[in-house]
Structures are given as structure tokens and as C-alpha cells.
Amino acid sequence: MKMISKNVLLRAMCMTLAGIAAPAVAQERESSYTVALNQDSFFGFYPTFSGSIPTGEKTDFTFYGIFWTKPAFGLNPTNTGDDLWTEFGVGVNFNLADGKLKVKPQIGLTNGALLSGGSVNAAGVVQGAKFADGVVPSLTVNYADEKVEAEFYAGYYAALRNRGGDAALDFLHTWTNVGYKFSDKASAGLHYELLSNTRNTYPGGSTARVYQWVGPYVQFSLPKGFYARFTGGADVESGNAGDFYKMSIGMTF
Numbered sequence: 001m002k003m004i005s006k007n008v009l010l011r012a013m014c015m016t017l018a019g020i021a022a023p024a025v026a027q028e029r030e031s032s033y034t035v036a037l038n039q040d041s042f043f044g045f046y047p048t049f050s051g052s053i054p055t056g057e058k059t060d061f062t063f064y065g066i067f068w069t070k071p072a073f074g075l076n077p078t079n080t081g082d083d084l085w086t087e088f089g090v091g092v093n094f095n096l097a098d099g100k101l102k103v104k105p106q107i108g109l110t111n112g113a114l115l116s117g118g119s120v121n122a123a124g125v126v127q128g129a130k131f132a133d134g135v136v137p138s139l140t141v142n143y144a145d146e147k148v149e150a151e152f153y154a155g156y157y158a159a160l161r162n163r164g165g166d167a168a169l170d171f172l173h174t175w176t177n178v179g180y181k182f183s184d185k186a187s188a189g190l191h192y193e194l195l196s197n198t199r200n201t202y203p204g205g206s207t208a209r210v211y212q213w214v215g216p217y218v219q220f221s222l223p224k225g226f227y228a229r230f231t232g233g234a235d236v237e238s239g240n241a242g243d244f245y246k247m248s249i250g251m252t253f
Contacts, residue, residue, distance in 0.1 A: 029054045029095075034225075036250030041242075042195070042211060044070040052093055060093040062104060074114030074133075076126045083129035085112035089136060102142045110134040115159040117167025135160045149187055150178045159199075170199035171210075177217060177231075188218045191231045212237040213244040225252035 031053045039045045050064040068085035075083055089108025096103060115134030118126045138155035153175050159168035179189020195210040215233015232245040
């Protein structure tokens with residue numbers, strides 16, 4: 001019987017020990033892209049997109065955009081759909097708790113006339129929009145496991161151009177929702193949302209809460225990233241009349 005050389009034996013032992021000591025390689029995350037169509041009783045119709053590109057073991061570079069299509073946002077009543085308010089931003093996403101918790105700070109720019117007042121003629125009439133109309137620092141926190149889903153969002157819309165003028169507005173927009181997953185295809189929960197005008201330099205203007213919405217939501221999801229969510233309920237802000245509703249459909253791929 002042939003004797004095994006010492007070198008061969010040592011190499012075999014080293015390879016075995018290296019295999020035992022080596023940590024399991026984490027599954028590589030892939031880039032993702034989400035497109036959504038949204039409509040609600042205040043903002044009207046606004047398509048959105050968002051993207052995520054892995055940059056580290058637990059971090060992603062993120063970007064997003066919102067096509068605000070409501071002509072009345074900071075523009076004169078005769079506007080026919082040009083100079084619409086547009087938002088674009090970037091940020092970073094932190095994947096925590098084995099990916100169940102995602103914390104995403106972002107910063108965006110708005111372009112238009114809602115926050116800055118836009119370009120105004122001598123008669124005080126808005127004649128057009130401005131690039132970098134406002135800045136939007138925001139924080140989004142999502143949690144999801146087999147049975148629970150939750151989201152928190154807070155964004156501050158601050159005028160960036162003409163901030164010291166007589167037509168600047170700032171807004172705080174925040175919401176929280178928590179739901180239960182009945183299966184991987186259906187969930188439902190409760191939604192709370194607040195929009196508050198925190199700064200108003202218009203002559204004779206004042207700050208006020210625009211709305212406070214409270215109501216249930218239901219969501220249906222399909223395996224390939226398609227989802228549909230409907231939310232409705234009451235506007236509980238004092239002095240406001242009517243209810244609220246919002247619908248979102250989208251796809252992540």
C-alpha cells in the first residue's frame with residue numbers, strides 16, 4: 001500500500017480547514033426598478049419611478065422621480081399643461097435585520113412654481129416655472145416579514161428659489177401605514193397621512209394643516225412584482241369637508 005506524502009496530506013488538511021472556517025457567501029442583491037401610477041383626491045394623477053443599485057453588503061444607491069400632473073400647482077389658471085411640477089432625487093438605502101428593515105434617506109429637487117412662486121411679471125402673474133424650485137429632504141422606513149408590513153415616510157418641501165420673496169411655501173408631508181399579510185398575495189391595514197403648510201410668505205397668507213387622512217387600505221400582489229393598492233377614509237382635519245381616496249398600481253422588476 002502506497003504511503004501518502006506529507007505534502008499531499010498537509011494540503012488536504014488546509015483545504016478542509018479553510019472550507020470549515022470560510023463564512024457563507026451572502027446572496028448578491030440585484031438592482032431593482034419600480035414604476036407606479038398613482039391618483040388621490042388631493043394631488044390628482046402622478047406617475048412615479050424609483051430605482052435601487054447595490055453598492056455594498058447592506059447599502060444601495062437609490063433614485064426616484066415624480067411626474068406631478070396637476071396644472072394648478074403654482075401656475076396660473078390658464079395654464080394648459082406645460083411647466084408642470086416635476087420632482088427628482090437620489091439617496092441611499094440601508095438593508096437591516098436580514099433585509100426586513102429598510103431605511104432610506106433621500107434628497108430631491110422640485111422644478112416648477114409651487115414652492116418658489118415661479119417667474120412673475122410686473123402685474124404679479126405667474127408667467128413660468130423655475131429649475132430647482134424647491135428642495136426635498138426625506139426619510140422612508142419600510143418593514144416587512146411573513147405577516148407584517150409597515151411604512152413610514154416624512155418629507156419636507158422647502159422653497160429654494162425666491163425664498164425671501166412674497167410667494168414662497170414650505171410643506172411637511174408624512175404618512176404611516178401598518179398592515180397584516182393574509183397571504184403572499186393579499187394584505188390590509190390602516191393608513192394615516194398629513195400634509196401641513198409650515199411656511200407661507202404670500203401677503204396676508206398664513207400656515208395651516210392642509211389635510212389629515214385616516215382610513216383602511218387593501219393591497220393585492222402578484223409574484224412577478226405587480227401590485228395594486230386602494231386606500232380610502234375620512235379627512236379628520238377640522239374645517240375640511242369630504243372624504244379621501246387614493247389608488248396605486250405598479251410593478252417592480
